[in-house]
Amino acid sequence: MAIPSNASLLDKYLRLSQGNKVQVEYIWIDNNTLRSKSRTLDYFVNRVEEIPEWYDDGQEKHDEIILRPVALYHDPFRPTRDKTNKLVLCDTYLPDGTPHPTNYRYHCHRIMNTYDHHAPWFGMEQEYLLIDPQKEKPLGWPQHGFPEPQGKYYCGVGADKIFGRDIVEAHYRACLYAGIRIGGANVEVCPSQFEFQVGPCPGITMGDELWMARYLLERVGETFGVGVTFHPKPVQGDWNGAGCHTNYSTKAMRQQDDGLATMEDAIERMSLRHFEHIAVYGEDNDLRLTGHHETGHIGAFSYGIANRGASIRIPRHVAKQGKGYMEDRRPASNVDPYRVTSIIVESSLSPIPSSLFH
Structure with a gap:
């Protein structure tokens, strides 16, 4: 370190x-x-x-x-x-x-107020990579060349696999102290890559809490003398990029017996605005959404049950229960959460303009 x-x-x-x-x-x-x-x-x-x-x-x-x-x-x-x-x-x-x-929060707040009766909830999975500022490389990587190929690092244990766990633990406790609804944290696929989850959070509070959790992470990194990057493809080559998968549900999706049908209707509506979503889903996201490394391709919309290569995934247990939430896997790690949550609510709940049918 x-x-x-x-x-x-x-x-x-x-x-x-x-x-x-x-x-x-x-x-x-x-x-x-x-x-x-x-x-x-x-x-x-x-x-x-x-x-x-x-x-x-x-x-x-x-x-x-x-x-x-x-x-x-x-x-x-x-x-x-x-x-x-x-x-x-x-x-x-x-x-x-x-x-x-x-100030994207201003627009987001208006959207959330408009659709408040649907009780939209979100959970966001923030991936990031730790950087050694002295080497200007990911933390724990050799000065020359690359570490072993990814595979052994995900949720791994051991000094030969994990670089920076102290930072993860310090950040986790800082979030709990601050009052952030942090749901968990884990080691990710690329060495020195990690993820933390925030949520479930209603409406505007999703953006508030994710931004504050990011602030806490950056400050914790200062203490350890380690940098943080939210770039969606911080290392070129055969390494996973970094996303901010966004879990979303409304009251009807969570509670009604036909919640799955409500979800599929929302997904259909979102598919009609795929490229509008991509426009606010993070800079350099094209480097990540290649159709490889557990992503769907940026140029095509798709969805499926338990499919990590789809634009939107319905978890298997949700499909089995017939209600719950969906996961939008398109947002990059550097997104503004206010923009992401705004467009998801707008696309999934607002009337569909007739022009989108042609």
């Missing part, structure tokens, strides 16, 4: 009393990039509505960007016994009050 940062030196300062002050880390998304900065408050907070708006006047051509708090979490990097310090996820707005052009 890469050399850790001075975490032990920092720890003795984090044990110092902070008096009656509260540290709040403002986090926002700037064109699919996470940014953050800190602020001290003179009062304890329990609800996101108690956090004041702030602003960013850094990289943008606009005078400033308004940061509007929307989701509140406990801060695992500044822990206290009573979880005083907070992380706050923010929406971004321009000075005139209009949403920032890359």
Whole structure:
């Protein structure tokens, strides 16, 4: 592993009393990039509505960007016994009050409110690769050449197979402390590739929690001196790419006896907008969706039961029970989850325009 940062030196300062002050880390998304900065408050907070708006006047051509708090979490990097310090996820707005052009949460929130009576739920499987910044190669890979072919790494055990498990464990616990609905984590197919799952989350909270989980992962990586890449094909060649498989269901799919039929109707609707989905399913996704390495081809829509090579997969146990959820396997690891969840809900639940029948 890469050399850790001075975490032990920092720890003795984090044990110092902070008096009656509260540290709040403002986090926002700037064109699919996470940014953050800190602020001290003179009062304890329990609800996101108690956090004041702030602003960013850094990289943008606009005078400033308004940061509007929307989701509140406990801060695992500044822990206290009573979880005083907070992380706050923010929406971004321009000075005139209009949403920032890359504020995809704004549109997602409107969509989720429109279809709230369908109770859409999501679970997202975030794959990523750890990077050794000194070698500029995946963590644990030899300086020259490649490791053994993939096969033995998936859910593997042992120092000859697993590189970076400490980071996975630290991230998992940080998510639990923060209040993220992390469902699990596992080693993936490519060496030093991992996955964590977030969900089930209703509506807009899916995007909120995945972005916050990504933030926590990046921060944990800082502590260990290890980089994280969400590129969908970080290593060229005969290695699996990285996706963000998105599990989706509505109340009817989960509960009705004809849930499977409802699912198949939704899949048919989604198939009519395949290329619209692909347009928001991540940059460089064409390098991943080749029809190989457990993917469907980017140029064709398909679905099937227990088929990992399909665009959308219905798990075998769901088909047997006749209700449950579907898995959209097309989204890349670098997607904006607000865009993914928005288009899935729109495509599967909105009326089909007559033009799509021709």
